[in-house]
Amino acid sequence: MSEHIVSPKLYLLIFLALMVLTGTTVYAATVDLNHYYRGLNVIVALVIAACKALLVVLFFMHAYYSSKRTQLIIVAGVFWLAIMLSLTLGDYASRSWDVH
Amino acid sequence: MHRTGELSGQFQTLEQQKDSATLGMWIFLATEILFFGGLFLTYTINRHTYASMFAEASRTLDLKLGGFNTVVLIGSSLTMAMAVWSAQVGKKKLVTLFLILTLLLGCVFLGVKAIEYKQKFDENHVPGLNFQFEKNADQATNAHAQLFFSLYFGMTGLHALHMVIGAGLLVWLIKQSMAGRFTPQYNTPVENVGLYWHFVDIVWIYLFPLLYLIDRH
Numbered sequence A: 001m002s003e004h005i006v007s008p009k010l011y012l013l014i015f016l017a018l019m020v021l022t023g024t025t026v027y028a029a030t031v032d033l034n035h036y037y038r039g040l041n042v043i044v045a046l047v048i049a050a051c052k053a054l055l056v057v058l059f060f061m062h063a064y065y066s067s068k069r070t071q072l073i074i075v076a077g078v079f080w081l082a083i084m085l086s087l088t089l090g091d092y093a094s095r096s097w098d099v100h
Numbered sequence B: 001m002h003r004t005g006e007l008s009g010q011f012q013t014l015e016q017q018k019d020s021a022t023l024g025m026w027i028f029l030a031t032e033i034l035f036f037g038g039l040f041l042t043y044t045i046n047r048h049t050y051a052s053m054f055a056e057a058s059r060t061l062d063l064k065l066g067g068f069n070t071v072v073l074i075g076s077s078l079t080m081a082m083a084v085w086s087a088q089v090g091k092k093k094l095v096t097l098f099l100i101l102t103l104l105l106g107c108v109f110l111g112v113k114a115i116e117y118k119q120k121f122d123e124n125h126v127p128g129l130n131f132q133f134e135k136n137a138d139q140a141t142n143a144h145a146q147l148f149f150s151l152y153f154g155m156t157g158l159h160a161l162h163m164v165i166g167a168g169l170l171v172w173l174i175k176q177s178m179a180g181r182f183t184p185q186y187n188t189p190v191e192n193v194g195l196y197w198h199f200v201d202i203v204w205i206y207l208f209p210l211l212y213l214i215d216r217h
Helices: A008-029 A040-060 A068-094 B014-049 B051-058 B063-088 B092-122 B139-178 B188-212
Strands: none
Touching: A008 A040, A008 B063, A008 B188, A040 B063, A040 B188, A068 B014, B014 B051, B014 B139, B014 B188, B051 B139, B063 B092, B063 B188, B092 B139, B092 B188, B139 B188
16 A cells, blocks of 8 residues: 555535535525425535535545555444444334324 | 654554544544534434424524624635644744634634523523513423524534634644644644544534524525
């Protein structure tokens, strides 16, 4: 594995993309998307945040150029988070614990 | 500690040594994902349960300051990435310069955060301290709004704590960088603190829309 050096030009490009996505997410929050589909506002916000996070991980954090083993650790981290979220939310969604 | 980048006994090559350091940093970050993940889970359940109250409470946050801080923090990620690049290509003076810029942007972020916290104190929006969501708010409104603000302070507070630790790490890096320690052969500390800094940036990338941007229409 030889070290890969990311060029400043690419860093700047990623930064600009992140700025555009930040603007988009602020704009999207001011539009009533829930009117078209319930919960669409939060879905759009999370998809944009995921795109931004992916750009940061792949290029600022060099995951795109990392060894397979490092990439596996990253995926595992996200996978554990997914287990925690999905099992807990699955419980909340499917059991009648609601005391409210 | 292989501070100047000589090979430690347990490794065969410098490359392997560096690879192991990066891997270790990522394993630490995987635990950090779960550390913050618990709070995001709590947030999700409560936002779902008290949807309208969360939206109303979210609208009291200052969108301009939050947006400004988002730009500042992503900007600091850019300067951090540039510090790593400078080290990789052996431009020693630029390493120091970009690290100082990153530290400055980090301090701007924390300063703006302090201003926002002060506003919340003045508005009686701090849970447990004479909390009053608005004039003559009933008990249920106050209780549910406090849930939002508890999560707001808990999540942004834990994030700010990470920023303070990151700032400390940057000061340590700047000292070493000024002594000319970082070279194309040895820049693992810059790269690993960089990974940490970008991770903290990613946490904010999620916090910003989830806390500031609930139904702004």
